Amino acid sequence: MKGRVLRIIQDIAGVLALGAFALVTAGALHAQTGSSTLETLVQGQSTASSTPQRADRKVQIDLLSETAAIRPGQTFWVALRQKIAPGWHTYWENPGDSGEPTRIDWTLPEGFAVSDIHWPPPKAIPYGTLMNYGYADEALLLVQITPPEGLSAEKVTLRAESRWLVCEEICIPEDGKARLTLAVAGSGAPLDPGKGADKIAAAVRDLPMEAPWPVKLTVAPDKLALTAETDALRAEDVAAMRFFPRDWGLITNAAPQELDWQNGTPRLVMMRGERKDQPVEKLNGVLTLTAADGTREAYNLSVSPAETVAALPAASSGAAPGGLSLWHAAAFAFLGGLILNFFPCVFPVLSMKALSLARGGDGAHGNRHHALAYLGGVMLSFAVLAGLLLALRATGAAFGWGFQFQSPWFVLVMAALFFALGLSLSGVFNFGGALMGVGDSLTRRSGASGSFFTGVLASIAATPCTAPFMGAALGYAVTQPAVEATTVIMVLGLGFAAPMTLLSLSGAFARLLPKPGPWMETLKQVLAFPLYATVVWLVWVLSLQTGADGVLGAGAVLIAVGFAAWLVGMTQASRAFRYTVSAAVVIVTFSLAGPMVDFAQDARQGESRTAASAEVGEPFSVARLEELRAQGRPVFVNFTAAWCITCKVNEEVALNSDAFQEALKRGNIAYLVGDWTNQDPEISQMLEKFGRAGVPLYLLYSGNGEPPRVLPQILTEGFVLRQLDDVGQVRKTQR
Known part of the structure; x- marks a missing residue:
């Protein structure tokens, strides 16, 4: 009896436990769904x-x-x-x-x-x-x-x-x-x-929609390109574009997808993938466009190849100038020309012009002649430069601002010219005084020829420097038709000529200058030494282009120029004899040294592209850049040249420091140096792609497949370190 009662109690407890479990389960389900069966009914x-x-x-x-x-x-x-x-x-x-x-x-x-x-x-x-x-x-x-x-x-x-x-x-x-x-x-x-x-x-x-415009697929051995054939898309409105393939192996997923603009239409270039040895019958996937405001649109694509080419043509324009109009580019060019007056490349020449102003004696009317002559010299020089750039572009050659300094012959001639001008200021001879506007005029009648040639020389001396605003303006110019390109370059020249022209016209400025006196002869001789320093720099550039043999040739030319200057300065011999012998010595020396310089440059072509910066970075190549980016590694790219004074100043201030090297190591950031001292088609194409007509150009790739940050043309160490640390922090966050 007692056992039966115990079993009944156990059965009742089991039923109660089962009921409690059912209630708890029902409560949990109710909490998850937020509604009950009764409510549904x-x-x-x-x-x-x-x-x-x-x-x-x-x-x-x-x-x-x-x-x-x-x-x-x-x-x-x-x-x-x-x-x-x-x-x-x-x-x-x-x-x-x-x-x-x-x-x-x-x-x-x-x-x-x-x-x-x-x-x-x-x-x-x-x-x-x-x-x-x-x-x-x-x-x-x-x-x-x-x-x-x-x-x-x-x-x-x-x-x-x-x-x-x-x-x-x-x-x-x-x-x-x-x-x-x-x-x-x-x-x-x-x-x-x-x-x-x-x-x-x-x-x-x-959801991806059908593209409202035709898309062309171009196939090359190592790349695929998608071109949206429409003028409805504008570079300033499109921040990024990316293609997501539905099929495996057609593209290298981790390789960067490069967006450029071909005659105003967007083109997306992708590296081919594991199936690159197989023919491409159709490319299926999703193309996304990210607008400047961050919104994104997606389009379904299923396109067959429209053409197969041996290599994709280079981009006709890059991202940097895409948002510029002609008026913006002209404004940037004028500002860049103004700032260029304060750069060290033109200091020796402009200081001599200032000295000629201090001479005075020509009155307001004469000063106007000098001002207009100087302006004419600058503008004519920039017009010639614009013509050369357009002619080179018509031939399909790669070029850029300061391109003439890539020729060892031009560097050698400039070194000889600056050496002769320095000797003239030192009093060895007086023939060059007229050329610089600090001696007798070439034409006694107008007295303005010296100012004209000062403008020419200042324009030539300015080309190794790139001031702020100039990069974007010139990048715009080299991608535009002849009229627009010439307009921007001429406005750059106008900005460059404006300060000295206005000072020459200003009576108030003339009154502030000290009166002429013996001090001017002393100052004239002091100003010779910046010219000698320029000669040393040019010979150093030549050494990087041609090696020791080129320096030997330059030494011979400079000795010949020195001898000719001394001979011209002699008063014992007849003038005709002095000038004839001097010209013969210089011509013969150049003819002998020229082949030596050419041979030395050819011998240097197979050596490393980098010069001064090779110790702290790898030589740049597109293949190496794409390899590093495919690994997901951040990359800092420095496009420089030995003759680019702006580049050298930036490297000394920001890129050659221990702190810069430590920041690279801390962020595991690769450092590539693209040396444009000599002509290099790969570097020229990269400059053109990012809307730059010359160096410097600094790119910082974050390693996440996105387009690079384009850093300013004037760097400070603090700014660069912040950028490097920011990229390193982004990488840590993504991990």
């Missing part, structure tokens, strides 16, 4: 639920519907929503270099049809040397479901079982189940929006 609303998922899962899923009820035969949108933990990501239909796309298996009532996943446009997710495609934070994987025409049920339940791979530093395969119960409405009943209607509407709007 009374209100006819949809009910979504998912199998209880562990809290430590990196992705939580549920189902959303655009409507709370459905009609027989009427298609509607449903989304499997992934709520992804911060720092983790899931994958697109083509996951890229690693990963797996999400899979969904549907269990639907009889007669229902479901589409394939309508994938939202992915994002590029760099991981080490790999590039993956996927989603972070939240993703809505959309499908369209169509009920049968003869549906008679009052409600239906849609069930989805999904599997996905979620990754951060490690990858975890996960799975989950979700279900959605929807009421079936009559043919005339209004359909209320579902609880996910707003999110689904936004996701549908973001």
